[in-house]
Amino acid sequence: MRVLLCPDKFAGSLPAQQVAAAVAEGWRAVAPGDELLIRPLSDGGPGFVPVLAEALDVRRLPVPTVDPLGRPAAGEILLTDDGTAYLESAQACGLHLLSATERDPKVTTSYGLGLLVAAAVEAGARTVVIGLGGSATNDGGAGMLTPLGVTALDEAGQALPYGGAALAGVAALDGAPRIRGVALVAATDVDNPLLGLHGASNVYGPQKGADREDVLLLDAALERWAEVLERSLPGCPPGFAALPGAGAAGGLGAAVLALGGRCESGLALVSRAIGLDAALDAADLVITGEGSFDHQSLRGKVVAGVAGGARDRGVPCVVLAGRVSTGRREAAAAGVTEAYSLVEHFGGEENGGVAAAMHRPAEGLRALGSRLARQWSR
Incomplete structure (x- = not known):
């Protein structure tokens, strides 16, 4: 399976390259035979x-x-x-x-x-x-x-x-x-x-x-x-x-x-530089993400651009984020198949999930990478 990993940074915790590396490590632990394309992204901000x-x-x-x-x-x-x-x-x-x-x-x-x-x-x-x-x-x-x-x-x-x-x-x-x-x-x-x-x-x-x-x-x-x-x-x-x-x-x-x-x-400038269109063309699954997946994410941010490109190609797109507050229907309309939150992975806000998501993001992303591999890998 060909999996494209193209996240933005997780503001305040991890740069885009480390986000992608953590997810890739988790995926490979479960499905080492899959082909992972790692293309970190930025829309002009940090990174x-x-x-x-x-x-x-x-x-x-x-x-x-x-x-x-x-x-x-x-x-x-x-x-x-x-x-x-x-x-x-x-x-x-x-x-x-x-x-x-x-x-x-x-x-x-x-x-x-x-x-x-x-x-x-x-x-x-x-x-x-x-x-x-x-x-x-x-x-x-x-x-x-x-x-x-x-x-x-x-x-x-x-x-x-x-x-x-x-x-x-x-x-x-x-x-x-x-x-x-x-x-x-x-x-x-x-x-x-x-x-x-x-x-x-x-x-x-x-x-x-x-x-x-x-x-x-x-x-x-x-x-x-x-x-x-x-x-x-x-x-x-x-x-x-x-x-x-x-x-x-x-x-x-x-x-x-x-x-x-x-x-x-x-985003368009960086996408051209990294060859995002060709990578999307070749992908069976797209994984993107950012620190907070919220209403602003769907207004020209990295996640919106990636999800829209995946949707246009009929390719499923999964979003990983520190926090997810976008509604399922709104996300689906933008091309997002599923969205997973580090805060929820670490037990939710009431159980210290916010602090864990900020201080142990790589750990959580590795775990989510493995979870996605078990769910999606052929």
């Missing part, structure tokens, strides 16, 4: 660079950067022979870089991502593809623009402090982007605009530490930031804040669009 590094012929360039609070962090750029650079915002702006008590989008900055982009430009890239997702920031890319030569100023002409809240006082810009004509691409499957009820602050601010008052402050600050960008940044397209993807990663999508870049599906 974007490692997944592409395995799939593409690239040169890996370590780049020192800083985290959302300005502390040293390790970044990496992938460079291809055709002049394309790949990097991910989560290496500098990721929520996983902060403890729960440090999460505050009023002060976190995307400055570290700007250091990565600047390094890619200096390395000679002609196209820079930025994976967006999993960010701890809500500064509309203001921090990112600073290492690229653009500084946000207040009414007195002073540089603003870092963080989303400070943008409430932005009045002008100093400098111009130093990107040497590089084409920027935001790889994301988030289609939110920058502002409003479905914008960056309202939808994603709470998971980054914002309360309701913070959300209103941050949304108003981003509105002012967008007005200044549109008025003062050369080449900024009119109405960019309303474009799909502008709200990705706390408004980093908006900054890319303001610089004349474009948004592209991160």
Whole structure:
């Protein structure tokens, strides 16, 4: 039997490669004769660079950067022979870089991502593809623009402090982007605009530490930031804040669009790189997964894309997740045959299943891999 293992990361516990490896180990313990195709996936969030590094012929360039609070962090750029650079915002702006008590989008900055982009430009890239997702920031890319030569100023002409809240006082810009004509691409499957009820602050601010008052402050600050960008940044397209993807990663999508870049599906980009279509064509069973299989999973996330591809080919698709809250009928309509939860595997919420799923995910995935092999292998 040919089994395709193509999960996303389990946020906060395991990268996609280790998820796939654990499931494969469990399967092989029961059905060692089956053929397992391992193709880890990413939609642009954490793990974007490692997944592409395995799939593409690239040169890996370590780049020192800083985290959302300005502390040293390790970044990496992938460079291809055709002049394309790949990097991910989560290496500098990721929520996983902060403890729960440090999460505050009023002060976190995307400055570290700007250091990565600047390094890619200096390395000679002609196209820079930025994976967006999993960010701890809500500064509309203001921090990112600073290492690229653009500084946000207040009414007195002073540089603003870092963080989303400070943008409430932005009045002008100093400098111009130093990107040497590089084409920027935001790889994301988030289609939110920058502002409003479905914008960056309202939808994603709470998971980054914002309360309701913070959300209103941050949304108003981003509105002012967008007005200044549109008025003062050369080449900024009119109405960019309303474009799909502008709200990705706390408004980093908006900054890319303001610089004349474009948004592209991160899942589609990675799928092409790893040859997902051919792997789906050859599979008898598809196993995918992510940390939380919920209502957002079916809106352009990895699981939705994989399940839809399997459904179109008449191939069964099983989802493994830390937690499953999607209804069976809704999941089936998306192409999901079955879904299994690590929380339930470890006894459910009332019996410590949540803690076990977070701290022993590989153990649970191996067990579920063996269970699936007993159920599905010929």
